[in-house]
Amino acid sequence: MTDSPSDTPFPHRHLLAIGGLSPGDINHLLDLAETYVELNRQIDKKKSLLRGRTIINLFFESSTRTRTSFELAGKRLSGDVINMSVATSAVRKGETLIDTAMTLNAMHPDVLVVRHSESGAVKLLSEKVVDCAVINAGDGMHAHPTQALLDALAIRRRKGRLEGLLVAICGDILHSRVARSNIELLNIMGARVRLVAPKTLIPDQVERMGVEVFHDMTAGLKDCDIVMMLRLQSERMHGGFFPSVREYFHFFGLDYEKLSSAKPDALIMHPGPMNRGVEIDSSVADDFGRSLIREQVEMGVAVRMAVLEVLTRNLPAPDPRNL
Numbered sequence: 001m002t003d004s005p006s007d008t009p010f011p012h013r014h015l016l017a018i019g020g021l022s023p024g025d026i027n028h029l030l031d032l033a034e035t036y037v038e039l040n041r042q043i044d045k046k047k048s049l050l051r052g053r054t055i056i057n058l059f060f061e062s063s064t065r066t067r068t069s070f071e072l073a074g075k076r077l078s079g080d081v082i083n084m085s086v087a088t089s090a091v092r093k094g095e096t097l098i099d100t101a102m103t104l105n106a107m108h109p110d111v112l113v114v115r116h117s118e119s120g121a122v123k124l125l126s127e128k129v130v131d132c133a134v135i136n137a138g139d140g141m142h143a144h145p146t147q148a149l150l151d152a153l154a155i156r157r158r159k160g161r162l163e164g165l166l167v168a169i170c171g172d173i174l175h176s177r178v179a180r181s182n183i184e185l186l187n188i189m190g191a192r193v194r195l196v197a198p199k200t201l202i203p204d205q206v207e208r209m210g211v212e213v214f215h216d217m218t219a220g221l222k223d224c225d226i227v228m229m230l231r232l233q234s235e236r237m238h239g240g241f242f243p244s245v246r247e248y249f250h251f252f253g254l255d256y257e258k259l260s261s262a263k264p265d266a267l268i269m270h271p272g273p274m275n276r277g278v279e280i281d282s283s284v285a286d287d288f289g290r291s292l293i294r295e296q297v298e299m300g301v302a303v304r305m306a307v308l309e310v311l312t313r314n315l316p317a318p319d320p321r322n323l
């Protein structure tokens with residue numbers, strides 16, 4: 001996180017990770033996003049806040065949900081949104097990340113939304129761009145800050161708070177940037193976090209992040225308020241992390257039986273895309289009374305609008321004669 005003047009309500013130039021944000025920063029973003037949830041439910045959803053601003057979605061890794069969500073967010077605020085995907089970019093022709101940054105600088109974007117398969121690549125890019133805010137839309141196994149923010153908003157709207165809640169994050173923690181960002185955010189906001197997964201899918205010394213670790217769903221979910229399931233990230237797995245998908249579902253897939261050890265009003269979450277029948281049973285995922293999965297997608301647009309708003313506030317203002 002890069003600091004800029006501290007008199008702004010959100011004193012950061014970029015959003016690269018959750019670590020480094022204060023509870024005040026997080027509440028500010030969530031409160032602002034809350035107003036966008038309302039706006040997005042109106043017929044006229046547009047605001048002119050980003051008129052004159054250029055937002056480039058730079059996705060080096062495939063994504064549908066996150067890219068669409070950022071695109072909608074930028075367009076709802078009247079920004080000019082350009083999608084650059086790796087398949088059509090010069091990166092395929094051997095350009096380095098630094099060359100890409102130089103090229104982008106010459107185009108004067110105001111915001112770069114970046115997803116990359118390497119942890120740390122987004123930070124590196126943020127150090128090379130000029131007069132431009134960078135948002136991390138997921139870097140390797142490291143961070144996915146807007147996902148953690150949208151999860152927090154979905155939880156806060158249903159439970160009224162984050163503080164004191166008991167949240168179980170379950171499944172492929174080892175490969176998950178979503179888990180890392182959520183652990184950080186929930187800790188900052190005073191929630192308690194449990195991780196539930198087979199030993200092979202838990203990073204070493206993860207307890208240092210202030211979490212409790214369980215290898216059994218019934219014990220790990222006991223009395224939880226929130227059960228957050230994660231996708232098995234097979235594209236990042238080289239080697240056998242569990243005997244078979246069938247066995248994984250038997251021990252770690254969320255079904256009603258395992259869910260029954262959580263609180264009776266516990267809510268179910270998943271960042272998507274879901275592997276139905278692998279980490280989550282379809283009937284649980286589609287249980288509209290208890291599943292927050294649809295709301296998570298809705299909150300995603302609102303949170304990204306809030307992030308775009310606060311970061312562009314800290315940029316030099318566009319020349320009004322050009323608006």
Ligand code: NCD
Binds near residue numbers: 065138144230231
């Ligand atoms: C997550 C991601 O890309 O890290 N998905 C998302 O942002 N919608 C989680 C995942 O891919 O499993």
